[in-house]
Amino acid sequence: MKVKQHTIGKQVTISGVGLHTGVDANMTFLPAPPNHGYKFQRIDMEGAPIVDADVDNVVDVSRGTTIEQSGARVNTVEHVLAALVGLEIDNVLIQLDGPEPPIMDGSSIQFINILEEAGLKEQNALRRFFEVPESIHYRDSAREVEMAALPLDDYRVTVMVDYNSPVLGSQHASITDISQFKSEIASCRTFCFLHELEMLYKQNLIQGGDLNNAIVVVDRVVTDEELDGLAKMFNKPKVEVRKEGILNNVELRYKNEPARHKLLDVVGDLALVGRPLKGQILAARPGHAANVAFAKKLKRAMEKVGPSHIPHYDPKLPPVLDINQIGNILPHRYPFQLLDKIIYLDETVVAGVKNVTINEPFFMGHFPNNPVMPGVLQVEAMAQTGGILVLSTVDDPENYWTYFLGIESCKFRKMVLPGDTLVFKCELLSPIRRGIAKMKGEAYVGNTLVCEAVMTASIVRKEA
Incomplete structure (x- = not known):
C-alpha cells in the first residue's frame, strides 16, 4: 500500500x-x-x-x-x-x-x-x-x-x-x-434480476439503464410479450434471452462477475x-x-482513536523529511537541532516530531533529580517546525534565514518527560507578506495538548 x-x-x-x-x-x-x-x-x-x-x-x-x-x-x-x-x-x-x-x-x-x-x-x-x-x-x-x-x-x-x-x-x-x-x-458491472426491473422502473429508478451498462439476470422462462415490453423499456428494437441466463445474451466478463x-x-x-x-x-x-x-x-x-485535527504519527512509516533533509534546510546543529522528523507539509501546515530522551544535554542541569523538558525548548522545537514551513515557500531555502520576531499567547499545559514523543503542528494564520509569517503552533504528547503559542517570524535572504 x-x-x-x-x-x-x-x-x-x-x-x-x-x-x-x-x-x-x-x-x-x-x-x-x-x-x-x-x-x-x-x-x-x-x-x-x-x-x-x-x-x-x-x-x-x-x-x-x-x-x-x-x-x-x-x-x-x-x-x-x-x-x-x-x-x-x-x-x-x-x-x-x-x-x-x-x-x-x-x-x-x-x-x-x-x-x-x-x-x-x-x-x-x-x-x-x-x-x-x-x-x-x-x-x-x-x-x-x-x-x-x-x-x-x-x-x-x-x-x-x-x-x-x-x-x-x-x-x-x-x-x-x-x-x-x-x-x-x-471492470465488473452492476446487475439486477429480471423480476426487479419493473419495480425499479416504477420507482423512477434506472432511468438511464441500458443493456450496455447493466447486467440483467433472467432466472425464469420469459414470454415473448415480456421481451417486447423489455425492448420498449430499453428503447431497443428487440431483446433476447436463452431459457435462463443474461438478458440479450450478454457475456459475463468473469463467471463470478x-x-x-x-x-x-x-x-x-x-x-x-x-x-x-x-x-x-x-x-x-x-x-x-x-x-x-x-x-x-x-x-x-x-x-474513538483520537481527534482528527491532531497530527497522526506512525513511527513505522517513513517521514516526509528525515534528520538529514531537515539539516539541509535549517541552520541549527547539535545540541540545538531539536527536530527529528517532518511527517506532514503543505502550503499552510507542517507537522514535526521530537523524541525526548534522558540523554538530552539539558537534563544534566535542568531539574536533574526531576527531569522535565524546559518549556523554552519546547517552543524552540515548535519554532523550528514552523521554520520548515516558512522556508518551504522559497525555491532555495538554504539561502535564507528565519528569525523570530514575537511570541504571543504561549501556554504550557502539561510537563514533558523523558520517553515522551512530541508532535508539533504549525499552521499559518495568514499568507506570508513581505517575508513576515504568523502561525499558530501546538505541541502534543499522544492526544494531549502540552504547549501552544502564536509565533511571528521573518524570512531573510543571506547576504552574499
Whole structure:
C-alpha cells in the first residue's frame, strides 16, 4: 500500500448518463491538497455547494448510495469512490454538472482509465490509515447479512453472495491486496434480476439503464410479450434471452462477475469512512444498506482513536523529511537541532516530531533529580517546525534565514518527560507578506495538548 498521500496530476473530465436519474452529466476530477479527501461539487447549482464523501451524509441506499449536504445531493457515488480507493488516490475534488455521476458501462474501469490518464502525484503527507484495532461486526438478521472487519496490516476484502438462483448460485470474490482492484474487480458491472426491473422502473429508478451498462439476470422462462415490453423499456428494437441466463445474451466478463461487483460496491461504500483502511473485510450477502451501516460502525470506532485535527504519527512509516533533509534546510546543529522528523507539509501546515530522551544535554542541569523538558525548548522545537514551513515557500531555502520576531499567547499545559514523543503542528494564520509569517503552533504528547503559542517570524535572504 502507498505510504504517502496522493492526488492526481491534472484535471480530467468524463461524461455520460446517470443510471437512476437518466440525466446526462459531465464529471471533472481536479487535484486537491493533502488531507482534502473526496469531495463532490454540484457546479450546476447556485453557489456550487460541496458534498463531502462522508457516511454521515448518506440519505438513500435504494439500489445505490446517495449523499447530501447543504441541500445538494449526489446519487450513486460508489463506483467512482471505488476507483479512487483502488488507485490509492486520497485527495480529489469531483465536480458534477448534474445529480449523478455517469454510469458508463456499469463498472469502475472507465473511471480508473481517466484517472490514470491524469496521472498520480505524490504529496508531502503520510496517509492516515484507520487500522482496525479489534474485530468489528455487523449483522442484519432479516436480510441474512453479516459483515466483519478484522485487524490486519493491509487491506483485504472477501465477499460471498447467495441469490438462491439457478443462474448465479453461490459466489465469492476476494482481493488480498488493493493493487489487485484494477485488474480483478474494476471492470465488473452492476446487475439486477429480471423480476426487479419493473419495480425499479416504477420507482423512477434506472432511468438511464441500458443493456450496455447493466447486467440483467433472467432466472425464469420469459414470454415473448415480456421481451417486447423489455425492448420498449430499453428503447431497443428487440431483446433476447436463452431459457435462463443474461438478458440479450450478454457475456459475463468473469463467471463470478456479480460477486466481484458486490466487492466493488463494498470498497466504494467503505470509502465513506473517510480514511484509508487497514483490515480484513469479510462480507456475506452485502448490499448498500448494510455497507453504509457497517461504514458508520467503522467510523464511530475510528473517532474513538483520537481527534482528527491532531497530527497522526506512525513511527513505522517513513517521514516526509528525515534528520538529514531537515539539516539541509535549517541552520541549527547539535545540541540545538531539536527536530527529528517532518511527517506532514503543505502550503499552510507542517507537522514535526521530537523524541525526548534522558540523554538530552539539558537534563544534566535542568531539574536533574526531576527531569522535565524546559518549556523554552519546547517552543524552540515548535519554532523550528514552523521554520520548515516558512522556508518551504522559497525555491532555495538554504539561502535564507528565519528569525523570530514575537511570541504571543504561549501556554504550557502539561510537563514533558523523558520517553515522551512530541508532535508539533504549525499552521499559518495568514499568507506570508513581505517575508513576515504568523502561525499558530501546538505541541502534543499522544492526544494531549502540552504547549501552544502564536509565533511571528521573518524570512531573510543571506547576504552574499
